[in-house]
Amino acid sequence: MELSKNYEPQATEIKWNLHWRNEGYFTSTPDERPAYTVVIPPPNVTGVLHMGHTLNETVQDILVRKARMSGFNACWVPGSDHASIATESKVVQMLKEKGIDKNTLTREEFLKYAFEWKEKYGGIIYNQIDRLGCSVDWSRVTFTMDDHYYKAVMKVFVDFYNKGLIYRGARMINWDPAAKTALSDEEVEFKDLQGTLYYLSYKLVEENGNDLGETISIATQRPETIMGDTAICVNPNDERFAHLKGKYALVPLIDRKIPIIFDDYVDTTFGTGALKVTPAHDINDYNLGLKHTLEVVDTLNEDGTLSEAAQIYVGEDRFVARKKIIAELQKKGFLTKTEEYQTRLGYSQRSGAVVEPRISTQWFVKMKEMAEPALKAVIDGEIKIHPGEKFLATYKYWLENVKDWCISRQLWWGQQIPAWYDDKGNMVVAENEYDALQQMQNTFGTISVHGGKLVQDEDVLDTWFSSWLWPMEVFKGISEPGNNTEIDYYYPGAVLVTGQDIIFFWVARMIMAGMHYKDQKPFSNVYFTGMVRDKQGRKMSKSLGNSPDLLDLIDKYGADAVRFGIMISSPAGNDLLFDEASLEQGRNFNNKLWNALKLLKMWEGRQAPTTDERIAVQQPVRDLHADLDVIAATESSETRNFAIEWFESRLNSVRAEMETMYGQFKLSEGLKTLYSLIWDDFCSWYLEWIKPGFEQPIDADIYQKTVGFFEELMQMLHPYMPFISEEIYHLLKERTLDDDLAIKQFAPIQPTKKQILAEGDLLKKVISALRDARNKNQVKPKETIKLYIQTNDRDDYSDIELILAKQVNADSIIYTTSTPANTIVVAVEKDKFYIESEKEIDAVAVKDELEKDLKHQQQFLESVIKKLSNERFVANARTGVVDLEKKKQADALARIKVLEESLSNL
């Protein structure tokens, strides 16, 4: 078969994706094997996957494939999240572009649009996951608004309500005036910015309204809220204001009379020492208001415009009104001073609007008691966070200081709160209307409703109120808990792979829900990936245009190259600077593999019978000139092949290394290690060592062994780069049906031979040194040389001399005890090598090299001697350390001797 010049990913990827799916390799059902469960962090159906998802999915797929190939029943559940507010604002935006105003639609009409949106983007997301090669179980795909899921959410809400863990009440919450909904604390993002502090003077009056002829100055960032002021507060210990007890102030512009109150909350050193109190629009003022039973005047509408209560500028947007009010205050002399001020503003994570503190009636979850077991699970190490301690402190702090969770949202897209009201405002909480009616009757005796229908709460639930059930409900662990073999088998999961940005939103809450309903952690490990940034370190965002399209990348480089590129530079927990150059590296790696395959396929037809011992032995030799010395060496060696033994040991040693790295979730390092094993050890060294001479046959045994190595390398690579590994595995030889890497189980790791590895290292070192000497002396690559070796341990070279000769293009190797004339000398460890070639020798250059090396060695020796002559070192150093230094000393001395001899011989 003719193989293409370069690897062509497109057709290959489609082929194997289809094959794997047809064989049902990724479909999991409970069996006798241990389960390895991973639930995907369900992407929001707000849009397509970005590079952050790509990193997450790749990490998960590597872990899942590795587990599947290591005896586990791997189950990776895919799905998506309805992402209540995020999706709703996208849909609203989309409708707006079509000229449709959400307010003109009924709830049902809007939901129809939303579901269409979900179908479209959900589809794109699933396609992306598929193209990336993710080995998910498509028979288990779950959406957070599926019927059973919806039911589970209702059930949990009712259950929590009945347990007293959910309550409804009027509180000050974060209000998003753009989306016109409440937000949880976690959905508010703070940004530092330069603000202005306005100093306003309020006229002081007696209770009866008589002017005191005095003013009090306060500082505020929000002059548009003065109409909501219901007091001025000063510190009771502040002598400046002691005389104002029982006095009042007049709110500028509207002349409303408000009391002066005293509370040590006020910092006497900040601003003017006097604070205007606006309970409706500031959380601190709200608390002050509660304490001093102040009136609450809400001067804003839900969309952020000024309300009737403001009396002036009614209907104007808050920011427009601010400007106008400032102008008016200035004009009328109330504004005495302005000051630049560093401040922080809360923004809605989804709509971007400046969040308003607002008093409103919402639903809350009590968090305190649920936090305890969730904290314990992590502190006790039942759940391990990777990488390490970094996030433990954050997690702990949040749980220890957790506040109640506002879960109601004034939206349509999501699970509607199962609270039901009758005409009199009586309320019951029940999973459906039928139950609600029953309950209403039982609780209140009569039902007062028009047309026999109760009214359901208009609000929907925070999207995380459904997401936190994910590890359980994907197996119907909430909706059908009884007799459920799936949840018993798959729960808890092995690992959760997610971004550190949702540690509170999701991770902590999943642990809470899991501990609450299963009395067990939802997963054993949490692996936090870093944030994907562009190569300048900026966040990826649509507005910057630095977020590439995943499918475009896959089209351009192939899925394996994308996976490679994103993994090669993403140490756990660190941010990843995404650069297409690393995808190119991945593509180049593909081609490297492809070319190695081509080389093997070339040899396939040129195998000589295994019985031909001469070929077996001489395989490493290119076209060895019949030099007596070499022949003698050849005949004395056994019929074993050094290259094969060496690579076998390398392979097994790397497998063991990678096993450790998997255990520590060091996936990026694992890939680097494997990359180097394949590119350097296998391609650059091993294949060159066994490569037969020009148009020479290859020993059949060596060939078969090599195919075996390649297979094993592909198996190791499979979790990282599933497509090309599977393709090469199949092109290497004919396979029986079902003999696919996707499910091939790893063989046990064999012990490595340290001696062989050491010999290999020496061989590589000598080859590099000799090549370097050739280079520096401008001996042309094609030119053959005569190589002399001067050593006291000729045995060191018996295994490797043939390979050495070939790799440095020597047509003969001669062991010598004296310095041959007119040769380039190279010293490696304690032996000397001499290159004899046609080329005139540049004695000066050789001398320089030797002298440089000598100087280095002498300095090194000096440092060792210094150490050894330090009595305290010899007395205190751990056993072995002194011996090691002595060995260093001996080695350095031997090497200096070699170098000095070489120099004197020049």
Place this chain on the structure above:
RNA sequence: GGGAGCAUAGCUCAGUUGGUUUAGAGCAUCUGCCUUACAAGCAGAGGGUCCGCGGUUCGAACCCGUGUGCUCCCACCA
């Protein structure tokens, strides 16, 4: 304001309980090669006061203190 983390080659990062030939990798750079698998390649090379200062120790990239510079999280001072 509180807390956490980071600082090692031009860039991105390794560096296991302090001692392993006076610091390693990939990318980038430079030199030489179109060598019958691969120029998306091959063979080599150069490149570091391990952020500054002080301390502990026989010995510090690693431990402690301090300064500087970044990053992140949390927080109700107008």
